[in-house]
Amino acid sequence: MAVRQSTLRLALGGALLLPTAALAADRTIDSEAGPLRVTTVTDDLSRPWGFEFLPDGAMLVTEKAGTMRIVGQDGKVGGPIAGVPKVDAGGQGGLLDVALDPDFATNRLIYFTYAERGEGGNSTAIGKARLSPNGRALENVQKIFTQMPKYDGPNHFGSRIVFDREGHLFAGFGERSDNRIREKAQTLDNHLGKVIRIDRDGSVPEGNPFATREGAKPEIWSYGHRNIQGGALNPETGAVWFSEHGPKGGDEVNIVEPGQNYGWPLVSYGVNYDGTPVGTGKESGEGLTPPILHWTPVIGASGMAFYTGEAVPAWKGSAFFGGLATRELVRVKFDGPKPVAEERLLQDFGKRIRDVKQGPDGAIYVATDDGAIMRVAPAT
Template sequence: MNVKSFLAIALGSSLIWACNSNNHNAVKPGSGSDSSSRPVETKPPNSDYKPAFEGQTRIKGVHTKTPLDVKIITDSLKYPWGIVTLPDGRFLITEKKGTMRIATTTGQLSAPITGLPKVDAAGQGGLLDVAIDPDFATNRVIYFTFSQDVPPGTLTAVGKGMLSRDEKTVEGATVIYQATPAFDSKLHYGGRLVWDKDGNLFVSTGERSDIKSRPQAQQLNSALGKVLRITKEGKPAPGNPFLSQPDARPEIYSWGHRNVQGLAINPVTGNLWEDEFGPLGGDEVNRIEPGKNYGWATITYGLEYSGKKVGDGITQKEGLEQPVYYWDPVVSPSGCIFYTGDAIPEWKNNLFIGALSGMHIVRLVIENNKVTGEERLLADQQQRFRDVVQGADGALYAISDGEKGRLFRIGKK
């Protein structure tokens, strides 16, 4: 079960919330779409590539009919990256430079939580995502990803430890997995975490954004450009597709990815979904199946940043998976979650994605594994949305990147 939303599933349908004006800054709900069926994207694409099927990009726009109440809970976070809901309804949030904070729904922040391994916070690196153990209420164990300096380069590492009773430190923090090989780059770490139904961790990695490292996304002897599945001890999870294949990493679940920064479990099908960055165009949403190759950099709907075609300039090839949906121009999709609450019924089972360069929260309506509608929420806030989570009250909570990182609450009026 996705620990970012299991509380909302359990607590169900009621939305009970009171606003304390001393602790909240009211903002306009704001949506970047209108009530028509025109696509929400109005800018021209970077390429002349055509989609493989109808509805793969620029789907019709939709508009949330439920009146929304959007508030800034706090603007005192320092480059937040990941957020997870705790059993008591508070939030555990990572900050890129190497600390965590606990936030209440009224905007109170804890002192920085220390005790974590040293992170390499240069570029896109730092302390990344966080997940709590399914038994956190009794064992207080947390898992986290971070960029680790491992000469001659850096890599994406997975750590675990126990949140102390006084919530001031992480005790016994240790590294349980390293996505090797290390590479001399400060970009494309991936780093998102989500639980499968059996208590194993899905972990995303990037291909490190270098022409030299890029081919490793297509190599099964490398952990770069992959979705991995590991146990709580950092070992390959039972049932992984390459467990018995020589010269393949047994922790690999899927391959051919560029930079996966969103992972979520579809509550209807139980499938894993992800979003990943394209280059100049070609951001993707994929439904992940074990052992499948998602194509980067052999096929893509994006271009090199120079405007030239990537590789042979093809978007389809036999044996390589097509994205369920893609964007051109990019929105830079980051953390995502399927909404499972009852507070806003029209959002049920929709996928919500924080968009960085897009500066909005993506809402995708998904039916039978196809995207049937798209909305842009909070576009008027002009914030780089890094991650989104469902709260115990059935509202969505989102964090935005920056020196004065914000925590938003998006709920029913």
């Protein structure tokens, strides 16, 4: 059942200090938690796609065209980090997500996804590198995974990276959009429309559901996905959640379980862009795992973060989702895996929200397609 915008009265959870006096408040907005201050950390980026907070509070940011930068706590944008591999930045492709190794504090390793060109077209790859101590270069850059097959198309590369509690790397990939290729989301001899699980060196860990099946790609964890652009680890259960774009209707949030088929393109809560039915024309089917949440009309779900901070205690149990299509930040309150209420924020800013993170200060930060990172926190 889809969750619509609803009323959820929240108590304000206390004061929050700004990380630096250099940040000027853009606007104070109303919310169900009381007044929020929305502050622009920087608007000097070029199409940021993913970002992560470093231990010192700075942000490591990817820009779609192929640049990686560090944004300081003062909002200053650093120069391009050397060593980023060449990316295929056409259409929806480019330099995409970035994630820190679970042991980054001691090994300074990072992981990133990007569209690469090769024989037969392009696809999404996962790179691994060490961020130099001064943050100016990537060292010992390795490609640890390549989505197969390559396909000559501009759309649906995905992708997001999530680490589970055991340190396995999960990544979600698109099915490349076109009718003639998207059916491969239902077969196991490829990585299109799949979530994969690998170890941090790119090898296949024990327990992957199709590792011993003849003809199947051993990295596959789940299948039947459309275009995954949000993901996070549930802090209460340790489960990996991914969000994906629907067609005309039917954005989904899924808890990815081993070996499960999430239905695309056999079923969908939406329809094709020309109005024709998707697959069977049904929303569900026997043997297919339904989403725990879907949106029709779509929000263009991109970026996802569970809230665990102390700045707004009543936000705990909520997840935040970026909306590319609706240009807003969507907060969903969950009772276990069940969505129970929804609130929509930042609509008046009119920005396509690409990624969402909780900061070390307990605020919510969003990256927008027009080059900004904004901070959302209590106004008091």
